[in-house]
Amino acid sequence: MTYTVYLRPSNQHFYVEPQEPLLTAALKQHLLLPYSCRGGSCGACKAKLLSGQIDYLIPPSYKSQLAKDEILLCLATAQTDLEIASTLTQSTQGITDTKKMPCRVEKLQKLSEDVMQLWLKIPEHEALHFQAGQYLDILLNDGRKRSFSIASTVADLPLIELHIRRVNDGCFTQQVFDSLKVKDILRIELPLGAFFLRQDTQLPILFVAGGTGFAPVKAMIQQALAENRQREMIFYWGVRHQQDLYMHDTITQWAKDYPFIHYVPVLSEPLAEDQWQGKTGLVHEVVLQDIPHLMDYVVYASGPPVMVATAHQHFIARGLPATQFYSDPFEFAKDKK
Ligand code: FES
Structure with missing residues (x-):
């Protein structure tokens, strides 16, 4: 039995089989609903159930x-026809x-003590489209996946750039730092996610x-520059210590070269040796201090x-319309060794 899912307010609909996650069915039918982890942990695919009954494949965390x-659309299955606001x-x-x-692994370069820049090369014959800001999954041999935002744009294909942070107890990220080498072969799935620049408004970004x-932000800024878009872009980058600003010089140079790009690095725990003169604290708090009229931005x-x-909660409370907030929450996946 196939069920019909009606989307509001767009009045589109799609069909879903029993036991098929709603998100999977929508994407198969080329309806792009918001999502990120696809595993019930990030909340990006949250939607309002207006009518009908659902069940979950597994209880989402x-x-x-x-x-x-x-x-949560990524794990919910239909028990009846549904009406959903998303x-x-x-x-x-x-x-x-x-x-x-x-x-194929093309290049590995340490950007900081615990961030590796990994360049992958896809087969030359693959015709691939993606939007700057989307992510990919690395498919591990045991069936698990690890998700990473793509830090490059289609202009870089067949190369794809990732920024991989070392995670304690994260077997794949440790492999990246300790044993992965040029010419190794990985399997990937892409493009994934709904985090990319919308062009339906000219509001500053x-x-x-x-x-x-920073990885998807880098891709989106590079894409905007490649398309010669001159929308005002302000970038707040929150990290703990100065050494975590692993591409500080690149962004500083963008801000010098393009008057419509502004860059505000924020350290939450500056070290004495950092001799940091810039902003400190939690990045969303610094944004709230600096920008009183958030509703003027996307x-x-x-x-x-x-x-x-936290940023979503405080920005909405400050008057940012929910339709002007896009996000890509990601977990640092930990493995059992
Ligand atoms: S909770 Fe559904 S995409 Fe993350």
Whole structure:
């Protein structure tokens, strides 16, 4: 039995099989709903259930943070026809057409003590489209996946750049730092996610990133520059210590070269040897201090879920319309060794 899912307010609909996650069905039918982790932990795919009944494939860890009428599309399955309120993104060429492919490690370069820049090369014959800001999954041999934002743009294809932070007890990230080498073969799935620049407004852009949440921001800024877009862009980058600003010089140079790019690095725990003269504190708090009229911006937030959720909560309370907040919360996946 196939169920029909009606989306509001767009009045689009899609069909879903029993036991098929709603998000999977929507993406297959080229309807781009917001999502990130696809595993029930980040909350990015949250939607309001207006009518009908759902069940979950597995209990989502984010469930306790949902209101009574909210569901997570990545794990919810239909028990009846459904009516759902969720923001539907105008789909752009190819970005819901996910592909799996092998790729070769082209280059590894340490950007800081615990961030590795990893360049992958996809097969030359692969015709791939993605939007700057989307992410990919690395498919591990045991069936698990590790998600990383793409830090490069389609102009760099067949090369793809990732920024990988070393995670204690994260077997894959340790492999990246300790044993992965040039010419090794990995399997990837891409493009994934709905985090990319919307062009339906000319409001200035406010990027807020934590740590390697800079990766999709880098891609989006480079894409905007390549397309000669001159929208005002303000980038707040929150990290702990100065050495964590692993591409500080690149961004500083962008801000010098392009008058519409502004860069504000923020350290939450500056070290004495940093002799830091810049902003300190939590990045969302610094944004709130600096920008009284958030409603005049479109916000793109990327980083650990707690940072993204806190920024969302405070920015909305300050008057930012929910439709002007896009996010890419990501978990640093830990493995059992
Ligand atoms: S909780 Fe559904 S995409 Fe993260």
